[in-house]
Amino acid sequence: MLARFNAIIQKSPAKGGWTYVVWPDSAAFFGTRARVKVRASAMGEPFESSFMPLGDGNHKLPLTGDLLKRIGRSVEEDVEILVLERI
Numbered sequence: 001m002l003a004r005f006n007a008i009i010q011k012s013p014a015k016g017g018w019t020y021v022v023w024p025d026s027a028a029f030f031g032t033r034a035r036v037k038v039r040a041s042a043m044g045e046p047f048e049s050s051f052m053p054l055g056d057g058n059h060k061l062p063l064t065g066d067l068l069k070r071i072g073r074s075v076e077e078d079v080e081i082l083v084l085e086r087i
Helices: 026-030 065-071
Strands: 003-008 019-023 036-042 045-053 059-062 078-086
Touching: 003 019, 019 078, 026 045, 026 059, 036 059, 045 065
Parallel strands: none
Antiparallel strands: 003 078, 019 059, 036 045, 036 078, 045 059
16 A cells, blocks of 8 residues: 545536545655556545646546445545555
8 A cells, every 4th residue: 555545525516527536745645746547445445547637736536436336425425545556
């Protein structure tokens, strides 16, 4: 495991917008403001995704609807994310 953080699940207000969590200061952790592909887990459920830069030193990590169903979480709820591996 590389890192662990808790975040509130957010959803973009735009039509078809992404559901995601934001990791504060992620650019400092990864050493880049670019996209970072990872293997991670949410509440113990493994998945692969990419941290997407927000331009302010933070990244958002998209969470699919399927993943949210598997972990029993929805928008505005807290979720524990483990960053397992950078790929």
